[in-house]
Amino acid sequence: MEIAAANRVLRFTRTERAVHWVQASTFILLLLSGFGLSLPAIEGLIGHRDLLRQLHLTVAFFYAIGPTVLALGANRASVARDVRDVETWDGQDVRWLLPGSDTEPGRFNAGQKLNAIFVAWSTVAFTLTGFIMWQNRRFPLDVVSRANVIHTDLAYIALLVFLGHLFLATMWPHTRDSFWAMIGGTVRRDWARSHHPRWHPAGAINPPPAGREIALSAIRIALGWFIGLFAARWLFFAIGANTTDAVTRWLYDVTAWPGATLPTPQTGVHVMDWPGLIYLVLLIIVFRFANHPRRAGGW
């Protein structure tokens, strides 16, 4: 891809992109498996409720933990800047939401801010209600019922928001130009000026080759998934894992020390999973090292 260096500005750091794609990939898997669990028509088509439920739960740990661990473990400053940008509003943002008004958005427009607020809230709400549904024994049946209702209704809303986001990011002519920002990290300087006039990026930068940037991003997303994997395993065995479940067994096998033996299939296996914890910490250190802003030159 031919990109004139001076015409590009950095929009999303590698950390921001890794957080985005870990969140996106886990969200899509949860949406698909969740509809398989809740819609009779889809349940009748694919069935295998137990396996689907285990997949949904395991991926849910990645979804709930992964992005946060990545954001804190890598280029924290760039994520902190996102939080600042999303939560700071002014009169122009409010006017942006009204039809026919002519405003100058900053780094994010009001729609993008609303989307980010929705994602942050829905992640917390899905995690909270999902935890209650999973650990249904620890809660009164009424609370489990309400959690079920909120979780399911929120999934429909999240599906609509997700489809809208997908449309704007990849199809809508006015906005799809910025899709590359979430893959290679940069946008055209003139695009930034016309779409986000009150955003003043640090200056023109020299983007690395696109292939290299994509490969680096893929490595980070894979690292993010492995961090989620070990965090899930550690938590399962701390809470008391059910090793009759195929996914839990797989999670154990794929992450165990060589020669480690799986506890015999039973419910409520409590293990202080030191190997899992050590893997987790090592991976976070590697991720932090790979994403340090100074080493990555601000990327």
Place this chain on the structure above:
Amino acid sequence: MSTHYPSTPKEAEHTFKLGRAAFLGLTAATVGALAIGKTSFPSVSLLPTSAAANGFTLYTVVDGFPGFNPRTYRLTIGGMVDRPVTMTLDDILRHPSVTVTQLYTCVTGWTVPHCHWTGIRLADLLNAVQPQTAAQGLTLYSFDGIYTESLSIEQARKSNVLLAYHLNGRPLARAQGAPLRLVVPGMYGYKFIKWLDRIELVPRPISGYWEVRGYDRDAYVGRSNNGLFGGF
């Protein structure tokens, strides 16, 4: 830190922290809904639900909902009994029928009120097959080939425990366990084994499909599946 990544300049206009307020407000609303919200399910139906569902969320642990042939279907009751029986659908329908009404309660948090189940009493069948005194448990098998359930002999002899073939006056739908499904009023829905075709009398109850996976065998609503829960 902010020197690396300049934000939108804030001097232009009066700014306010709407993001945090919106996030915290929505989260507080979610917790509030957990405390006092609706418990009926689903609260919105954006997608058409087929008539066969009757308000149920339909579960299956194999690939799809198994079907059966009414002519070749047989219910067998065997194991530790003196007079094992094999019944056709006609045999079952000729038996005197009983109807019970119950609030169907799934352990995952959804309920269906006023379910009128019609079928034959399990107690009547047990009297016919004459269980041996050492037989203290029942294992029930589904013809999906995977799902099993358990009952103690006392639970099975209760007068409101049925093998049901009608729900709300209509034959059971395939997705809801046609032709025969166990009904145990007072217990969670996972006891209501669907696609039932075999019952074995055994020395003591053996954990069924979900019970092996952590649920209680004595699945009384409100009095089971409480407290510490290991794993999923």
